[in-house]
Amino acid sequence: MRRPREAKGGAWHRLPAAALFSALCLAASPGAWAAEHEVEVVDYRFNPAELRIRPGDTVTWVNREKRTSHSVVFDATGQESERFFPDERWSHTFTEAGEHAYRCGPHPEMRGRIVVEE
Incomplete structure (x- = not known):
């Protein structure tokens, strides 16, 4: 029994479209262009x-x-980082749009705001 013939170009013809689709999906994902x-x-x-x-x-x-x-310390949730001392750092990744007011735990007069925009 003979196999049906592939359309002109065969499976390789579909590869560029599949690769392009995958690249576009990856580029559209939320973390694809994340910044520091x-x-x-x-x-x-x-x-x-x-x-x-x-x-x-x-x-x-x-x-x-x-x-x-x-x-x-984030005002809305009360979530507080660990204390960080001179030359130390603390990081947080923001996943959703919104405004995030914060303050320093030991020095509540120190205030800041992160605005996450789509």
Whole structure:
């Protein structure tokens, strides 16, 4: 019994379309273009005090003080980072759009805001 003939180009003809589809799906996924951002903690302030990012981005707070520790407490959830000491850092990845106000646990007058925009 003979096998039916493949259409012109055979299976290889479909490969570029499949590869293109896979690449487009990967590029459209939330983490595909994720960026890294840094907030310095210096002189008892968050710098920048407000940061605009996209879903999937990661923010890293870096303690540039000489002697004191800080933490990040999100107002809406109460989630608090571990304390980070001079030259230490703490990171958080934001997955959903919205505004995230935060403060320093030991120094509540220190305030900041992350705005996650689609």
